[in-house]
Amino acid sequence: MKKTIAAAAILAGAMVAAPAMAQGSNTAPGGFYVGALAGYEGLNVDSADNSVTADADSAVYGVTAGYDLSLGSAFVGVEGELSKSGGSTEFPSSFGGARDGLEAEGQYYLGARAGFALTPGIAAYGKVGYTALDTKAFTSAGSLSDVKENASGLRFGGGLQVQLPGPLEGRLEYRRSRYNDVGGDVGDAKTDQVVAGLGLRF
Numbered sequence: 001m002k003k004t005i006a007a008a009a010i011l012a013g014a015m016v017a018a019p020a021m022a023q024g025s026n027t028a029p030g031g032f033y034v035g036a037l038a039g040y041e042g043l044n045v046d047s048a049d050n051s052v053t054a055d056a057d058s059a060v061y062g063v064t065a066g067y068d069l070s071l072g073s074a075f076v077g078v079e080g081e082l083s084k085s086g087g088s089t090e091f092p093s094s095f096g097g098a099r100d101g102l103e104a105e106g107q108y109y110l111g112a113r114a115g116f117a118l119t120p121g122i123a124a125y126g127k128v129g130y131t132a133l134d135t136k137a138f139t140s141a142g143s144l145s146d147v148k149e150n151a152s153g154l155r156f157g158g159g160l161q162v163q164l165p166g167p168l169e170g171r172l173e174y175r176r177s178r179y180n181d182v183g184g185d186v187g188d189a190k191t192d193q194v195v196a197g198l199g200l201r202f
Contacts, residue, residue, distance in 0.1 A: 026117035029161070030070030035171070035199025036063055041191055043087035045102050048187040054089035054102070060193055061085075066113075074116040079127065081109040087191075102186050105134040107177065109155055121163040131155040131177045137186045151189070153179035171197035 041060040046053050062083025068075045088103040111129015118124055133151045157175025164170055172195075179189045 026073045026120055028068070028070045028073055028075035028115065028117045028123055029163070029169070029201065030068050030075060031202050032065075032067050033169070033199045033201040034063070034065045035169075035197045037061065037081075037083070037171070037173075037195045037197035039193060039195030041085045041087055041104075041193045043085075043089060043104050043189065043191050045089045045182070045189045046187045048181075050187075056087035056089045056104075058085045058087040058104075060107075060195065062107075064197065064199070068113075074114070075123070075125075076114045077112070079109070079111060079113055079129075081107075083107045083109075085191075102182060102189065103136040104189070104191065105136065107134070107191070108132045109177075111155065115161075118160075123161050124158070125161065126156075126158040127175070128154070128156045131179075133177070133179050133182065133189070133191070135182050135186075135189070137182075149182065151179040151182040153177050157193075167201050169199045169201055171195075171199060173197065 038059065038061040041058050043056045043058065044053060045055075060083055062081055064079060064081040066077055066079030068077035084106050085104055109129060109131045111127055111131075113125050113127035115123050115125025131153050133153060134148070135151060136148050155175055155177040157173060159171055159173030161169055161171045174192075174194050177191045177193075181187075182189045
């Protein structure tokens with residue numbers, strides 16, 4: 001979590017330092033957009049019996065697309081995202097489960113977001129929606145075959161976005177995703193992500 005906070009502080013400083021290129025009144029963004037994102041992911045897994053936990057840090061990167069409806073100084077929208085990470089956790093040797101590790105792979109998200117303009121060219125928003133996580137449960141000794149599964153969950157978060165020259169916009173976002181019963185009988189998982197993005201608005 002300390003790494004998450006540090007990454008958020010660094011990215012927030014860079015975002016605040018970016019000049020707002022828009023002029024005029026505080027009008028919220030609207031229209032279709034596509035973008036790319038990259039950042040930090042922290043993966044935490046609790047065993048099914050809640051006896052042990054395991055953590056891992058990794059990079060995350062992906063693509064996003066959506067549509068915002070401008071309502072003057074506020075907006076509402078829908079958004080989809082496909083991302084990839086490589087976090088791999090391993091429970092301590094004292095754990096008695098059939099499989100002692102979990103690897104997070106792709107994540108998929110579809111949800112809603114809403115926000116408002118803070119200043120000309122800068123908007124704040126929150127988001128919530130459905131997410132799915134591809135996982136692989138394994139044994140470190142390789143004594144059992146891997147179990148690959150797609151787990152469903154809930155994602156929520158928020159961020160800032162800044163209008164850049166032309167149709168470009170930058171984004172800084174924090175989000176948490178929660179998944180239950182991942183990897184067959186491994187347990188529950190959550191991911192904390194801090195990402196920066198660059199998008200193109202139509």
